[in-house]
Amino acid sequence: MTEPIKIIPFSGANKYILDEELAAIVNISMALEMPLLLKGEPGTGKTMLAHAIAEALGMPLVVLNVKSSMKLVEALYQYDTLTRLNDSRFSDSDRDVSDIEAYIKMGKIGQSFTADERTVLLIDEIDKADTDFQDDMLDVLDQMEFDIIEIDKTISARHRPVIVITSNAKKDLSDPFLGRCNFHHIAFPDPKMMRRIIKVHFPEIDTALMENAVDTFYRMRDLDAVEKRPATRELINWIRALKFDPDFKPKQLTKGDIPYLGVLFKKSEDYQKVAATVQRRRLL
Amino acid sequence: MFIDFFYKLKEAGIPVSPTSFLTFHKALSMGLIGSLNDFYTASRSILIKSERYFDLFDQVFAHYFEGAEMPEPDGMVLDEMARVLLESWLKNPRILADALGMDASELNKLSPEELIEYFKARLKDQTGEHHGGSRWIGTGGKSPVGHSGFHPGGMRVGGESRNKSAVKVAMDRRYKDYSLSGPLTRPMVGEALKRLRHMIPTGPKDQVNVDATIYQTMKNGGEIEIVFDRSLKDRLKVILAIDNGGWSMDPYIQVVQTLFDYARDQFKELKTYFFHNTIYDVLWNDTARYKKPQRVDEFVRLDPDTRMVIVGDASMAPYELMATDGSIHLEERSGQPSIERLRFIADTFPYSVWLNPVPERMWNFTQSINAIRRIFPMFELSIDGLEKAVGHMMAK
Numbered sequence: 001m002t003e004p005i006k007i008i009p010f011s012g013a014n015k016y017i018l019d020e021e022l023a024a025i026v027n028i029s030m031a032l033e034m035p036l037l038l039k040g041e042p043g044t045g046k047t048m049l050a051h052a053i054a055e056a057l058g059m060p061l062v063v064l065n066v067k068s069s070m071k072l073v074e075a076l077y078q079y080d081t082l083t084r085l086n087d088s089r090f091s092d093s094d095r096d097v098s099d100i101e102a103y104i105k106m107g108k109i110g111q112s113f114t115a116d117e118r119t120v121l122l123i124d125e126i127d128k129a130d131t132d133f134q135d136d137m138l139d140v141l142d143q144m145e146f147d148i149i150e151i152d153k154t155i156s157a158r159h160r161p162v163i164v165i166t167s168n169a170k171k172d173l174s175d176p177f178l179g180r181c182n183f184h185h186i187a188f189p190d191p192k193m194m195r196r197i198i199k200v201h202f203p204e205i206d207t208a209l210m211e212n213a214v215d216t217f218y219r220m221r222d223l224d225a226v227e228k229r230p231a232t233r234e235l236i237n238w239i240r241a242l243k244f245d246p247d248f249k250p251k252q253l254t255k256g257d258i259p260y261l262g263v264l265f266k267k268s269e270d271y272q273k274v275a276a277t278v279q280r281r282r283l284l
Numbered sequence: 285m286f287i288d289f290f291y292k293l294k295e296a297g298i299p300v301s302p303t304s305f306l307t308f309h310k311a312l313s314m315g316l317i318g319s320l321n322d323f324y325t326a327s328r329s330i331l332i333k334s335e336r337y338f339d340l341f342d343q344v345f346a347h348y349f350e351g352a353e354m355p356e357p358d359g360m361v362l363d364e365m366a367r368v369l370l371e372s373w374l375k376n377p378r379i380l381a382d383a384l385g386m387d388a389s390e391l392n393k394l395s396p397e398e399l400i401e402y403f404k405a406r407l408k409d410q411t412g413e414h415h416g417g418s419r420w421i422g423t424g425g426k427s428p429v430g431h432s433g434f435h436p437g438g439m440r441v442g443g444e445s446r447n448k449s450a451v452k453v454a455m456d457r458r459y460k461d462y463s464l465s466g467p468l469t470r471p472m473v474g475e476a477l478k479r480l481r482h483m484i485p486t487g488p489k490d491q492v493n494v495d496a497t498i499y500q501t502m503k504n505g506g507e508i509e510i511v512f513d514r515s516l517k518d519r520l521k522v523i524l525a526i527d528n529g530g531w532s533m534d535p536y537i538q539v540v541q542t543l544f545d546y547a548r549d550q551f552k553e554l555k556t557y558f559f560h561n562t563i564y565d566v567l568w569n570d571t572a573r574y575k576k577p578q579r580v581d582e583f584v585r586l587d588p589d590t591r592m593v594i595v596g597d598a599s600m601a602p603y604e605l606m607a608t609d610g611s612i613h614l615e616e617r618s619g620q621p622s623i624e625r626l627r628f629i630a631d632t633f634p635y636s637v638w639l640n641p642v643p644e645r646m647w648n649f650t651q652s653i654n655a656i657r658r659i660f661p662m663f664e665l666s667i668d669g670l671e672k673a674v675g676h677m678m679a680k
Contacts, residue, residue: 024325031316032307032330039335069516081494082510085501089508178333179301185335 016045016052017197022184026053029182035123035141035163037178040186043231046166049186050122053162060115062161063122064108066129072136075107079150100151109140110155118159127167134177142180189232191218201236202243212253213239220264223277230264238263289327289348296344298337304330320349477546480522480591480674485514521553521587523633525567527596529560536641539665540595543639547593561600562622562652563629564611580625583632591677592629592636594660598653599642605652626659637673641665 018026026049029036038046054061064075080103088097095102106114112121126134140146141163145156165181167173189197194214198205217235220226230238241260242248248259258278265271293300308330317323324345332341489512496511524547526540527533533540547554557567557578569576604611605622630636638660640653647653647662656662661676663669 021325024322025329028311028316028326028329031314032311034307034330036329037333082492082497085498085508089501089506175299175333179303181333182329183333184329185338 016048016055017189017193017200018049018052019193022049022186025182025184030162032182033160035165035181037165037167037173037181037183038186039167039183041188041231042168043233044186044188045232046186047122047124050120050124050164050166053164054120057120057162059118059120059162061120061122062108062112062115063124065124066126066133068128068130070129070133072133072140073107075109075137076140076146077107077110077148077155078105079103079148080105101153104148104151109146112161113144113146113155113157115159115161119161121161121163123163123165125168126165127173134174138177138180191215194218194232194235197232198236198239202239205239205243206250209239209242209250212250213242216253216258217264220258220274223274226265226270226274228265228267228270234264234266289344290331292344292348293331293341296340298332298340298344300331304333477670477674480520480551480677484517484519486517486519487514489514491515519553520551521590522547522551523555523557523586523590523592525557525559525563525592525594525596527561527594528558528571529573533597533641536597536665539641543595543665559596561596562598562605562656563594563625564622565620565625580629583629586632588633589635590633592633593673593677594629594636594638595665596638596640597642598638598640598656598662599650600652602651602655605655623655623659626656630659635677636660637676638662639665639669639673644669 026036038049040046050063051061053059066075079100083095084097084100084103087093087095091097109121112119123137144160145154147154191214194217195210198210198214202210213235217230217238221229238260241263242250245259252259256278261271261275261278265274290300290305308327311317311326311330317326327345328338328341332338491513493511493513496513497509500509500511501507524544526544528540544556547556557569558571558573559567560573563580565581566577566579568574569578608619608621611622638656640647640662641664642650642653644664647657653662661673663673663676
């Protein structure tokens with residue numbers, strides 16, 4: 001079914017900073033041919049990892065964005081009954097109505113199985129779907145094949161995709177599902193890591209700006225009573241905003257003058273609370 | 285190989301499966317693991333399936349490979365306290381020094397290890413005093429007083445994780461926050477409540493019903509007729525009644541708040557009411573329990589499928605529950621004992637539960653809890669309890 005896997009050590013891509021631990025886990029999962037399940041706070045780069053793997057290994061990336069009402073079949077294939085009905089009535093297309101296969105379209109998982117080369121399959125936010133979805137997917141990922149019921153045909157993976165699954169919720173997925181995955185929890189990056197991440201995104205950033213911004217960012221993250229704490233994405237956007245403003249001087253931040261709070265805090269209550277704290281204390 | 289290690293993990297209460305252990309051996313035999321670091325990373329990602337067990341895993345790992353002490357519960361609490369103390373010390377040494385009756389400059393000379401030892405010794409001396417979670421310890425980590433930017437001895441806590449040996453990383457216990465016993469967080473509540481839904485067709489007819497379409501088309505002799513359906517939407521009605529009065533509920537406000545916040549986003553039809561200790565003739569729409577009363581009798585007009593969730597510690601003097609005119613509020617004079625009203629609610633809404641923030645093992649000690657348990661199915665306000673409660677409310 002699959003050719004012997006070449007182990008291509010994965011060591012990070014252009015825009016993605018990888019810690020050694022995670023790199024080791026990715027490599028092990030690839031070698032063991034097991035899906036890698038990633039959990040962690042929003043903004044810790046779960047989704048980005050799959051993009052980075054695809055980029056680093058030069059494989060096409062297939063993304064399955066899981067939605068709450070999704071059935072597994074939709075991710076595998078779709079049987080376009082309506083078009084077939086239409087064709088059988090008006091027979092003005094060049095498809096052969098008696099050939100059901102002409103009306104089968106591959107879903108995301110199907111695409112990654114039938115692709116000509118090995119792909120990276122990202123199953124994003126699997127916890128959104130019902131547990132049924134996960135359970136149904138077990139067999140597919142285990143056997144690397146699925147049946148198209150309408151034409152009684154089994155689709156096997158031509159190349160076993162590298163599978164990355166992400167989950168936001170703190171709750172466990174079902175046990176049998178977990179048993180088939182390798183698991184990693186991505187912690188929020190520490191300031192040192194964050195500086196490296198920023199360097200990657202803004203190669204010629206001014207050191208004072210970066211130091212002050214990161215410093216201020218972590219202190220604001222630590223504020224109590226903030227419900228949605230800003231993540232990496234917010235920090236990067238914020239720095240982009242700061243850089244864009246010609247009047248802004250990095251020194252302002254140390255004095256407690258923090259512009260563009262709205263980029264960091266997206267909930268109005270959070271924004272007001274933080275703005276008030278900053279106003280009052282001027283210590284941030 | 286490493287079978288002991290596997291059993292040590294099992295003994296520690298981590299659910300590790302033999303299959304994953306075999307997978308781990310496959311990794312070993314493939315030569316993927318060349319160092320203790322690799323061993324740590326690989327064994328954790330293969331064997332451990334939830335971040336909640338990372339902390340425990342770290343401890344077992346350190347124990348197995350370095351002979352680190354397996355922590356005793358008491359020691360762990362002390363460790364934790366000492367760590368919190370150290371943190372607040374780093375934020376503002378003077379406050380802590382004052383609290384301990386020490387001179388800041390004297391503490392300043394100690395190395396971090398000595399500091400920790402010192403704190404532990406102090407805590408051991410004072411266990412009597414600090415057992416109740418004396419406030420400055422409980423809130424030590426988030427002292428509202430600004431930090432002074434002053435680091436004794438130039439030490440850092442945490443951070444710097446890249447080049448540490450695996451054992452050292454394990455001994456750091458980075459995953460402590462995710463341990464099972466942690467407080468109820470929003471995502472956890474969300475996950476538990478997710479199954480609480482009642483799907484009924486609503487909205488525009490925008491989904492093609494293939495079977496009906498084919499049927500109709502055949503009936504029309506091949507003339508295509510496409511049949512549309514409404515999509516299924518969640519239309520569950522939920523009433524949340526929260527005990528927000530009195531000091532007895534104070535410790536649980538955070539938990540209840542989380543539950544309440546989540547419920548507000550989650551359910552389209554959510555009514556929230558408040559009461560104090562138990563329910564008499566009225567529930568209140570406003571938190572002050574003063575302006576907007578809602579008569580309990582009027583609940584009969586509501587859909588009996590409504591899910592009624594009552595949150596309260598159910599702890600009160602027995603007469604408040606049993607006596608007519610038992611309310612401690614003078615203006616609530618009803619002529620019916622509260623227990624009758626509770627029965628009435630339970631009869632009106634067959635799908636009702638009582639969530640109690642008091643740990644289940646304490647329930648037997650309170651008379652009123654036992655009385656109420658006989659009326660409402662009572663569940664602990666924890667992740668487990670919530671899930672059981674949801675299971676109960678969704679049972680057909």
